[in-house]
Amino acid sequence: MASIGVMDASEMTTRELNALLKKASKTEDLIEITNPGARHNIVVGILDECHIKINGSVGYYSASLLDGPTVDIDGNAGWALGENLMTGRINVSGDVGASVGASMRGGDLFVGGDAGARAGISMKGGTLLVTGNTGFLTGFMMQKGRIVVCGDVGDAVGDSMYEGIIYVGGEYGSLGSDAEVAEIDEDELLDLWSLLDSNGVKSKPDFKKIISSKRLYHFDSLERLELASV
Amino acid sequence: MTNPKSYIFPQRTIDDIHAKADLGRYRIRGFSTSQNVTHFDDLTFLSTGLTRFPLEGYKERCNTKTIIGSRYASTPLSLDTPIYISGMSYGALSANAKTALGRAAAMTGTASCTGDGGMLQSERDASEKLIYQVLPSRYGLNPKHMVQAQAIEIVVGQGAKPGTGGMLMGVKVLDEIAEMRDLPQGIDQRSPARHPDWLGPDDLAMKIEQLREATDWRIPIHVKLGACRVDDDVKLAAKAGADAVVVDSMVAGTGASAEVLLDHSGIPTVPAIVMAREALRDIGLYGTVSLIASGGIRSGADVAKALALGADAVAIGIASLVALNCNREIEGSDFVNEIGVPAGECSHCHTGKCPVGITTQDPKLTKRLDPKSGAERVANFLNAMTMELSLLTRSLGKGNVHSLEPEDLAALTLEASAMARVPLVGTNKVFGEL
Numbered sequence: 081m082a083s084i085g086v087m088d089a090s091e092m093t094t095r096e097l098n099a100l101l102k103k104a105s106k107t108e109d110l111i112e113i114t115n116p117g118a119r120h121n122i123v124v125g126i127l128d129e130c131h132i133k134i135n136g137s138v139g140y141y142s143a144s145l146l147d148g149p150t151v152d153i154d155g156n157a158g159w160a161l162g163e164n165l166m167t168g169r170i171n172v173s174g175d176v177g178a179s180v181g182a183s184m185r186g187g188d189l190f191v192g193g194d195a196g197a198r199a200g201i202s203m204k205g206g207t208l209l210v211t212g213n214t215g216f217l218t219g220f221m222m223q224k225g226r227i228v229v230c231g232d233v234g235d236a237v238g239d240s241m242y243e244g245i246i247y248v249g250g251e252y253g254s255l256g257s258d259a260e261v262a263e264i265d266e267d268e269l270l271d272l273w274s275l276l277d278s279n280g281v282k283s284k285p286d287f288k289k290i291i292s293s294k295r296l297y298h299f300d301s302l303e304r305l306e307l308a309s310v
Numbered sequence: 311m312t313n314p315k316s317y318i319f320p321q322r323t324i325d326d327i328h329a330k331a332d333l334g335r336y337r338i339r340g341f342s343t344s345q346n347v348t349h350f351d352d353l354t355f356l357s358t359g360l361t362r363f364p365l366e367g368y369k370e371r372c373n374t375k376t377i378i379g380s381r382y383a384s385t386p387l388s389l390d391t392p393i394y395i396s397g398m399s400y401g402a403l404s405a406n407a408k409t410a411l412g413r414a415a416a417m418t419g420t421a422s423c424t425g426d427g428g429m430l431q432s433e434r435d436a437s438e439k440l441i442y443q444v445l446p447s448r449y450g451l452n453p454k455h456m457v458q459a460q461a462i463e464i465v466v467g468q469g470a471k472p473g474t475g476g477m478l479m480g481v482k483v484l485d486e487i488a489e490m491r492d493l494p495q496g497i498d499q500r501s502p503a504r505h506p507d508w509l510g511p512d513d514l515a516m517k518i519e520q521l522r523e524a525t526d527w528r529i530p531i532h533v534k535l536g537a538c539r540v541d542d543d544v545k546l547a548a549k550a551g552a553d554a555v556v557v558d559s560m561v562a563g564t565g566a567s568a569e570v571l572l573d574h575s576g577i578p579t580v581p582a583i584v585m586a587r588e589a590l591r592d593i594g595l596y597g598t599v600s601l602i603a604s605g606g607i608r609s610g611a612d613v614a615k616a617l618a619l620g621a622d623a624v625a626i627g628i629a630s631l632v633a634l635n636c637n638r639e640i641e642g643s644d645f646v647n648e649i650g651v652p653a654g655e656c657s658h659c660h661t662g663k664c665p666v667g668i669t670t671q672d673p674k675l676t677k678r679l680d681p682k683s684g685a686e687r688v689a690n691f692l693n694a695m696t697m698e699l700s701l702l703t704r705s706l707g708k709g710n711v712h713s714l715e716p717e718d719l720a721a722l723t724l725e726a727s728a729m730a731r732v733p734l735v736g737t738n739k740v741f742g743e744l
């Protein structure tokens with residue numbers, strides 16, 4: 081039988097909570113955290129596979145620097161949810177602040193509501209799925225991975241991105257520097273709809289696909305000549 | 311008749327305009343600033359005489375032990391010398407160079423630092439004390455590597471190019487380095503200048519708490535600043551909860567930078583240390599938050615002067631590369647033919663063609679640097695610097711390098727007096743003071 085641990089966050093400091101969680105993540109299959117009180121830095125640096133459920137909203141840097149766990153948050157989250165996620169999965173039922181999935185390198189991050197500015201900034205892998213809207217500079221300096229936004233996206237989407245793909249289900253404010261709209265083929269669309277379906281999202285948006293124009297890849301063609309010119 | 315020499319358009323300015331007219335953009339290079347600014351050579355020590363007596367220079371004990379980051383960390387960084395190797399990336403540097411630096415640090419009881427681009431396993435294996443950098447780029451950042459570190463350094467800015475991110479030319483962004491950074495092969499990498507997940511000092515406080523939670527409040531968190539608005543920045547970093555503040559000055563080195571930034575931004579090391587010291591003193595945290603200085607530290611005398619001005623430790627970059635034979639003709643190298651300038655005039659780290667195998671990824675060139683003998687050279691140099699530091703300290707009648715103080719110094723120039731806030735030699739006056 082699966083072992084379950086319950087932690088009442090209101091009865092401990094953040095430091096105590098994370099320390100206990102690190103210990104429990106090695107032995108418990110399911111850990112429930114109650115009364116998180118929108119506190120910052122809850123569930124940080126867990127490097128083992130386990131299942132953590134948070135009943136309530138969390139603050140900045142929740143579920144960050146993770147490698148392995150599945151984290152379900154029933155509520156909203158502050159800035160930088162899932163920052164530098166390596167592997168595993170984060171689901172948040174409500175809205176999230178700025179920089180969700182910042183620099184994530186793998187895994188899956190699902191946002192049930194809206195996300196703030198800079199969603200998926202410096203992303204290096206994995207999938208960020210937002211069922212609502214995202215703000216300004218979504219996918220800024222993105223390197224790899226995919227960002228799927230079912231709703232609208234703010235200005236400067238995909239600004240200075242290197243690789244990776246941003247899919248926008250609704251409208252976007254403006255394209256960022258060096259970003260462009262690419263053709264989306266039917267298989268890709270079917271794949272996205274099935275991703276949505278598996279996350280319990282029933283809509284089938286007509287996604288636009290945004291990629292890098294790759295015009296900023298090189299300083300300029302003259303760079304290689306500098307050696308000869310000095 | 312020869313033309314009179316122009317001070318506004320000397321030959322190097324003429325060459326610079328020619329180069330930009332050829333290139334159509336700003337110039338890029340490595341190494342360090344070409345500005346001649348006030349530096350440690352403008353200060354001198356006032357050794358003992360009749361008012362105090364010296365310790366025996368070669369015999370009596372002189373303590374060089376240095377503890378960094380005891381403000382909050384349960385395991386502060388404990389070093390046998392106040393000199394460590396600053397962050398230089400695997401990418402800017404070859405794997406052999408990184409490994410040699412890590413090994414040299416271990417041989418001398420001090421630390422080395424990852425730099426941008428993630429942790430190189432061979433440096434981790436070689437280095438007993440490794441400082442793990444968290445940069446705006448977050449290239450290669452891995453929490454499993456972070457927990458192995460002996461300290462974390464959040465990089466806000468770099469002295470050689472404050473206000474901008476790192477730069478690595480496409481010739482070096484290949485294979486393992488591109489993979490570690492999750493970048494397309496061969497691109498000219500311009501790292502982000504801002505952190506992706508925090509913007510101001512209030513966010514930084516939360517970021518610092520996050521890193522502490524991830525490492526169980528065990529290891530110190532340093533904040534590295536490009537020395538510009540030192541007073542405000544140091545206070546804000548300390549208030550955000552840093553265990554140590556690193557001020558990296560305008561004379562600090564780099565593997566690649568726009569020349570305009572190298573030469574025209576930041577402040578020199580001497581005033582940077584003094585301003586940082588006073589900033590910490592203002593908020594009652596001098597002695598609680600460790601102060602680390604970097605930028606143009608070349609000898610034990612420079613270290614001693616930095617410590618006397620108020621630093622707890624220094625970090626060296628270029629000097630450690632010079633110890634690895636940077637700018638020296640070695641067996642197999644041919645500076646003039648390979649890089650276009652003689653040894654001694656090279657600042658071509660950005661080209662990836664380093665003739666001595668330090669700042670290159672070309673296997674033909676990296677072979678020229680043997681990590682084992684390279685480590686011995688750097689360790690020798692670190693030991694020599696530490697000996698110079700203790701010799702000077704004893705000559706001042708002190709048995710602990712951390713007892714050096716501003717009162718031990720005098721300035722050789724008016725500017726140095728004003729910047730270091732010590733008297734000008736031949737006077738009892740600190741110039742610039744009201």
Ligand code: SF4
Pocket residue numbers: 340341631635636637638656657658659660663664665666667668669
């Ligand atoms: S010798 Fe190598 S490390 Fe030294 S300045 Fe030249 S390229 Fe840079």
